[in-house]
Amino acid sequence: MTELSKILRRQIEATGPITLADYMSACLLHPKHGYYTTQDALGVDGDFTTAPEISQMFGELIGLCVAQSWMDQGAPDRFALVELGPGRGTLIADILRSTVQVTGFHAAVDLHLVEASARMRSLQAAALPAYHPTWHDTVETLPEDIPIFVMANEFFDALPIRQFQRDPKGWREIMVGLSETGVLQRGLSDAAPIEALNSRLDDTPPGALVETCAHGTAVVDALARRIATQGGMALFIDYGGWHSDGDTFQAVRAHRPVDPFAEPGQADLTAHVDFEALARAALIAGCAASQLTNQGVFLERLGITPRAQSLAKGLTGEPLAAHVAAHRRLTHPDEMGSLFKVLGLYPVNESPPPGLDP
Ligand code: SAH
Numbered sequence: 001m002t003e004l005s006k007i008l009r010r011q012i013e014a015t016g017p018i019t020l021a022d023y024m025s026a027c028l029l030h031p032k033h034g035y036y037t038t039q040d041a042l043g044v045d046g047d048f049t050t051a052p053e054i055s056q057m058f059g060e061l062i063g064l065c066v067a068q069s070w071m072d073q074g075a076p077d078r079f080a081l082v083e084l085g086p087g088r089g090t091l092i093a094d095i096l097r098s099t100v101q102v103t104g105f106h107a108a109v110d111l112h113l114v115e116a117s118a119r120m121r122s123l124q125a126a127a128l129p130a131y132h133p134t135w136h137d138t139v140e141t142l143p144e145d146i147p148i149f150v151m152a153n154e155f156f157d158a159l160p161i162r163q164f165q166r167d168p169k170g171w172r173e174i175m176v177g178l179s180e181t182g183v184l185q186r187g188l189s190d191a192a193p194i195e196a197l198n199s200r201l202d203d204t205p206p207g208a209l210v211e212t213c214a215h216g217t218a219v220v221d222a223l224a225r226r227i228a229t230q231g232g233m234a235l236f237i238d239y240g241g242w243h244s245d246g247d248t249f250q251a252v253r254a255h256r257p258v259d260p261f262a263e264p265g266q267a268d269l270t271a272h273v274d275f276e277a278l279a280r281a282a283l284i285a286g287c288a289a290s291q292l293t294n295q296g297v298f299l300e301r302l303g304i305t306p307r308a309q310s311l312a313k314g315l316t317g318e319p320l321a322a323h324v325a326a327h328r329r330l331t332h333p334d335e336m337g338s339l340f341k342v343l344g345l346y347p348v349n350e351s352p353p354p355g356l357d358p
Contacts, residue, residue, distance in 0.1 A: 004033040004265035005184060008176075017177035017187055020249065021160035021214075024269050028158060029116050033265040036117040036158075042087050047253050047268050050154050051237070051295070051336065052091035055326035057311070059094020061302040061355075062235065066095060066149050067102045069233050069346075069353045075104055079147040079232065082112045084139070084219070085155035087120065089113075089127030095151070096131065110146065114139055139222040147231035150223055150345075156238050156278070157270040159215040163247065166200075166208045167191040174209075176261070184261045211244040211271055217281040220345070224285035227345055233353050234345040240273030241341070242292055248272035275343050282345045290344035290356035296337025299330060301355040 008026060012018060028035050040046050042053060051058040070079065083092045092113070099105045111133040115121050121135055142148060163174035170193035177187040200210050223234050240248075251260035251267040258267050279289035308327040315323055329335045344356040351357060 002033065002263050002265050004030055005263070007033070008184060008264060009178060009182060012176070012178050012184075017175035017189075019162050020174055020176060021162045023176040023264070024160035027260075027264045027267075027269050028160075030265060034117075035265055035268055037119055038265065041268055048255065050087060051330055051340070052094060052153060053088070054329055055323070056094050057304055057307050057327070058299070058330060059091045060098040060307065061299055061304055062091065062151060063095035063098035065235065065302055065354045066151070066233075067099045067105055070105060070108075070147075070149060071102075073147065073231055073233075073347075073350060075108070076147050076231065077104070077108050078110060079108055079149055080112050080143045081109045082114065082142060082148050082150040084114045084150065084152035085120075085158065086113050086115060086124050087154075089124035091151060091153055092124075093127045096128070110134075110143070112136060112142055112148075114142070139219050142222070142226065143230075144226065145230065148223065148226050148234075149232045150227075150234035151237075152235070153237045154239075156213070156216050156219075156236060156273045157240065158268075159213050159219070161211045161213045161249065161271045163209055163211050163249065164194065164197060166204045166206050166210070168206055170194060171197055184264070186261070208245075209247050211248065211274065213271070213274065213277065216273070217277055220278045220281040221285050224282040224287035224345055228286035228347055231347055231350075233347075233350075235353060236273075236275070236278060236343045236345075237295060237340060238273040238275075239339050239341070240275055242274075242276045244272070244274040244277070273341075275341060278343060286348070287345050288348045288350075288352070290342075290346070290352040291358050293342045293356050294333075294338045295340035295342055296331040296333060298342045298355040304331060 031037060042050060086092050111131050113124055113133045114136045116137060136142060164171040169191040172191050173189040175187050175189050176184060179185045227233060248271045249260060251258045251269050253267040260269055275292050282289045312320060312323055331337045344353040346352055
């Protein structure tokens, strides 16, 4: 039994079942036993591989997208370049490297990283030796006086969700409790009406499951308020879809799905991102949201194929095969191309970031 499962068991014995959101928060970010606080999560040797770790092309194209948006908004002479959950810092390092030639861009950058894990912060510092980022625990402390240009890749999927099952009398919440033998397991709360889910009563039959992510919409609210008044934009890249529909809570360890309740703190826990909820939060805060665009389409529009061809010229043998495979992995509909989506936020009087304009 992991240390964290003992802690959670005692907590549930003392005060009763906890929400899935509380369970997820503890498993991912418990200061001593959480997954992101203790594990080397990312990369070939870790539990999962993300787009920036697959190929430098991902960050290079996002760099071009950000630089073009910055120019489209009049190349402000000071702006915050922000990443949420930067992992090993690979994406932000590639963005900075690919924009060195953009006149005035680097001189205007103020770098801000939102990262909860001290361990991840030290990896990010090592990836950015020439920069002096300001780290934040939350988006609430980001600058309120300059435009903010924000990136988030596989950040929202790590935020805690709650799950509700449709019942003739309203909704039952999926809770984490204990079996008779003291093992962590899922259970159901009593049924109750939930006002925030009224809009889902028409499109869900009894027994259907929906997920909510209050943390995610709060993050979007804080960013969208700033973008609407200070300028800038945001790119959210993640797996998920338009609308929450069904159970997407999952645990991954060493690139394989595992039982999310078996070893709390040892596996990565995620859920699909409900982009409709994020877009709605942005609109409520006075910001525009782009069409939800497949990652493959987004990268093609930004020119991944010519970039891949130009990089391929210097390669032969195994490195060439790996490069071709990475291009396919990022863009092909059978790989990350259509499971991963991109949502852009931008001020209502501006156009969507490049690659997101239909
Ligand atoms: N964007 C990176 C890493 C994705 S993993 C990449 O694409 O490779 C998720 C990242 O978000 C990790 O750095 C993790 O420590 C961080 N994170 C998770 N939950 C967070 C939270 N609530 N607040 C801030 N950072 C968080």
